Amino acid sequence: MSAPIRFEISDRVATLTLDRPDRLNALVPEMKEGFEEALAKAAEPGVKVLLLRGAGRAFCAGGDIGWMAKALAEGRWPEMEALLDLGAFVAWGLATLPRPVVAVVQGPAAGAGMSLALGADLRLATPEAAFSMAFVKIGLHPDWGGSVMLGRLLNASVAAELMLTGDTLGASRALELGLVNRIVPADQLDAEAESLARRLAAGPAVTFARIKASVLRNQGLDADSLRSRLEAEGAQMKAAMRHPDAREGLAAFLEKRAPRFT
Numbered sequence: 258m259s260a261p262i263r264f265e266i267s268d269r270v271a272t273l274t275l276d277r278p279d280r281l282n283a284l285v286p287e288m289k290e291g292f293e294e295a296l297a298k299a300a301e302p303g304v305k306v307l308l309l310r311g312a313g314r315a316f317c318a319g320g321d322i323g324w325m326a327k328a329l330a331e332g333r334w335p336e337m338e339a340l341l342d343l344g345a346f347v348a349w350g351l352a353t354l355p356r357p358v359v360a361v362v363q364g365p366a367a368g369a370g371m372s373l374a375l376g377a378d379l380r381l382a383t384p385e386a387a388f389s390m391a392f393v394k395i396g397l398h399p400d401w402g403g404s405v406m407l408g409r410l411l412n413a414s415v416a417a418e419l420m421l422t423g424d425t426l427g428a429s430r431a432l433e434l435g436l437v438n439r440i441v442p443a444d445q446l447d448a449e450a451e452s453l454a455r456r457l458a459a460g461p462a463v464t465f466a467r468i469k470a471s472v473l474r475n476q477g478l479d480a481d482s483l484r485s486r487l488e489a490e491g492a493q494m495k496a497a498m499r500h501p502d503a504r505e506g507l508a509a510f511l512e513k514r515a516p517r518f519t
Contacts, residue, residue, distance in 0.1 A: 262291025263312075264298065269305040269458040270451075271298065271356075278313025283321035284369055284401075286340050296350040305458040305465075307351075308450060309360045309377055311370075316360070319368025319391060320400075326507040329498065341400050341494050344369060345487040348402025351376040352473065353480050355466030357457045361450045362386045363443060367425075372403030375410065378469065380436065381450055382428045383443040388436060389425040395506030396518055400494040405486045409476055410436060 263274040273295045275282035299307045311317050320340065328337050351358050360366075360377035367389040374380055374388070390407070392399050399407075399420055407416040411434060419426070431437040441449040457465070473479060478486075497503055502518045509516035 281318035317370030344401030396502030
């Protein structure tokens, strides 16, 4: 399995851990194999629940801005688009996985990191957790299912506000909006996550799969229509990546200045 991701199964509980703590678990193409293998193994009969975690002080800071800026400057479009396609694959895989998925969020969950957290069925967060659809701040469109998942969880006006402003939500506001199920003190997070995972692992797996399918269906979605929405989101992001605003936004972020968009 790829080094930036750790995956383990214990007592029917699978745990996928993003493992780039020095980069706040920012997403890079090298994670592809790890995500693919983890989602495949999480669907096997011996697994009853999947935990999503980030190593260190963050859940996930989104795409690796340094890598993205360099790839963009060098015109490495296939690599850039492969990372976006991976995001659509992961978002679809989490939503259609016939297992409950729980995101355990401490610290930042920004950009595609917030998208990844929203792809779970349930979310635990510490008081220090912070959520941001930060894409717009660097001239980009949400990806990794962010726009789709926000549309599932919030009304259109609130979802639009979060995507248009990129404002950061603290844990309490995220709880008020229903983006977080529970706020847990940091020193109790591991125990709470383990307790919830064991409770779900003792539940009826077939019924859980049916409930997840019903949740999608009651929102007017199924596996095919969800895939179509994720592909449409990806197309918007790929177009945004090729616009001058993306290059300016990424450069401004790295140079710690305000961007000058067109």
